[in-house]
Amino acid sequence: MRVSRAERTGNYVILIAFAVFALTPILTVLGAALGPDDAAGGVTSGGVLGLHPGNFGQAWDIGHFGSYLRTSLLVSTTVVVVSLVLSILAGYALGTMRFRGATVVFYLFLLGIMMPSEAVLVPLYYDLRALGLTDTVWAVVLPQVAQSVAFGTFWMRAYFRSSSRALVEAARLDGASTWRILWQVLVPLARPAVVTLTVLVFMWTWNEFLIPLVMVTSENLRTAPLGLAFFQGQYTQGFTLLAAGACIVATPVVLLYVFLQRHFIAGMLEGAVRE
Amino acid sequence: MATPSGPPGEPRRIAWLYLLPAFLVYAAFLLYPLGRAVQISFYDWNGNTLATWAGLSNYADVVTDPALRASFGHALVLMLFYAVLPTVIGLGLAAILNRAKVRGLAFFRTVVFLPQVVAMVVIAVAWRRMYAPDGTVNDLLGAIGLDSLTRGWLGDYTAALPAVGFIGTWFEIGLVTVLLLAGMGRIPGELYEAARLDGAGPFREFFAVTLPSVRGEISVALTLTVIAALRTFDLVYVTTRGGPGTSTSVPSFEVYNRAFQQGRVGSAAAIAVVLTLIIFAISFGITRIAERDDR
Known part of the structure; x- marks a missing residue:
């Protein structure tokens, strides 16, 4: 369908706005998981390029993940x-x-x-x-x-x-x-x-x-x-390790989704319609 | 025994052999417990000592007990946030995106659908952080000069339920939009x-062509999201545990609470049965609609 340039631009704005809305909570968790550990008083040690992947290891140990x-x-x-x-x-x-x-x-x-x-x-x-x-x-x-x-x-x-x-x-x-x-x-x-x-x-x-x-x-x-x-x-000392734990729990399905998203979307929609 | 007509030599009785394993597991772990739930709902039982016959009193409680009535009322509020809002927003969003074929639509679909595959517990952890007194939501409100609105969202008696509901809106928008986009993609271009x-104009086009063509998808979206609202458990359990007070308790949470915390198993079973009947009724409605559309 032919639409004006202004409408097309507007569409991109809307598209981006909703994508950001959908991602914000998820990126908040990911960002916190990769940030300095707030339970350690924000002491920045062992960071790589400002990121702290060590949090995952710590959460893994402390949280028994x-x-x-x-x-x-x-x-x-x-x-x-x-x-x-x-x-x-x-x-x-x-x-x-x-x-x-x-x-x-x-x-x-x-x-x-x-x-x-x-x-x-x-x-x-x-x-x-x-x-x-x-x-x-x-x-x-x-x-x-x-x-x-x-x-x-x-x-x-x-x-x-x-x-x-x-x-x-x-x-x-x-x-x-x-x-x-x-x-x-x-x-x-x-x-x-x-x-x-x-x-x-x-x-x-x-x-x-x-x-x-x-x-x-x-x-x-x-x-x-x-x-x-x-x-x-149980762990109330801060959000960093909890966020890291949340990422660990979500990752397997999200990874699968990235590679097989068509199956996810089609399955959930068709399954729903046929129900 | 009269057998149904079909090509000769077609297997018939062996079908039961193929069905048997699935049916046994299904009957033992879903059908039989459902029957047991109905049975238990007629008793007063704390889960340990002998149960006493209670007749219909557990069902009467669903209507008369203020706490229970409130929890069903909360479920109605959640339906607004889980079903009505996402459907309205999704309709607008899908209609806009369907008019102009913009690039990046596939990527957009992937992103907005993502919340659907993330464990609800993870989502709850994320949103607890968003709603914290020093969290993202308050930061955003502060940034646009609405400091007066900032609060600890999940600890506030009036704000907690809408705050939980809004997580549902966020969660369901993607599903509804992708569902409606698929439906709108099937509308023949000649109609437009x-x-x-x-x-x-664009608005008449929407009401005259787009909206009537996706009636089926709208009813599917509403059914799925209404049921999701009715079944909310994980989210409430992790974000608020029904609190503050009982301001966010919902039927599923009451079932859990009564059956496994308060030792009121009969009452829990009655709520569960009522919940199941409501869900069956809604699902049955959708099957009818979907079948009619097929013909």
Whole structure:
């Protein structure tokens, strides 16, 4: 569309203004993390070009972020792998096979996408406690697998439904079993959908706060966001190391976003629309 | 048993085998607990001793208990900040950006969408700093001569709730704008050309062409953001813990507080069930709209 020069300039101003607005809180934290440690009375030692990357090391030690990141990595990887496999299997059934009850099952899964964790966590905590399962990695992993499977089944079903029926039928006429059709014909073609699902589930699991907050009491099972929240409550000597900790917690997902942003944006928007 | 029609040889019963693992985990960790939540909501239970039947009293509390009523009221205020403001701003922003194809749009999208992928706890830490008495927000107010407005935002009884809400506005603008930009990008150019031939200016163009074409996207944006407002927990937990007083307590926070701090598990379950029903109702509305648009 043709627009005047003035309007174009105005657009750039608006564009930049909103970009700055979106970035300000994030850059405030990054700036504080790289600045001189305010808990050390602003003593500037060990700075590189006025920056102080040593803060990250200090936060890492004082805030035990090594342990939190390890737990988060374990939890996220488990949730991603398990829910991916289960979602592919279930999405395959719902997307390519016709059977009685398929619609009911589909709507049941749909319910799970909308279900807020607050609702299920209350009984889940007390039931798992009765079984002696709270304060284990399973109490953090399994509820999140269930949530991710609800979305993942829905996501993979949509993909498999849109994939070529002719291809599936040709493979079946060749005598391929349903299992082989799935893993050797459909899944290789589904790579973009699988990558999107992977990054979404990884992000949701990494960033999840309420489930580990409720389920876990021992420190070595705290995930990164939970650890950060505790660090904020306990470390009150200044903002520098807290900011450094916040950066450490945010970095894995942000890095992934920088490289795979299309998957993030498309996944979150399409997933939302289809919900 | 009557089987549905389909090509012969098509697999049917084996489908259940593929479904089973996912369904088992899902049923055990979401469906069953939801049923249990409904059950618990009819009891008075402190989480340890024997529960006593309470009938509907926990649900009556949602309507009559002033603290609970207030928390749902706070959620309504948050909806204004999470849903209405970002949608209005996002509409303007996307319409402006859609008119002129400026360079750097892809980069802009990446930047404004960034808050969506950052853990809410990190966002809360960042904004606590922004709102601190010596933080960025007060610095900015001071710089433009509004020193009288400066305060410790999150510790102020009247300012805390809007301050928390504004974090939601900041957080959701990117999502809404990117969603609307995608919708506006699909509007055929001929519609605008026709409007211009009729002598429509930018504003008439917006109300006659742009706005009606993105109705679907607007309802999706509103649904997502309203639900996000209703589900606010992390942000409140880390920034204010519901305070000062109870001025920023929200339903999700009340669920947590009652179930795990105050030992009022039945009441917590009732709030959770009400919250779930509201969210189901809103989500169901959107599914209907999305399906209608598909046809």
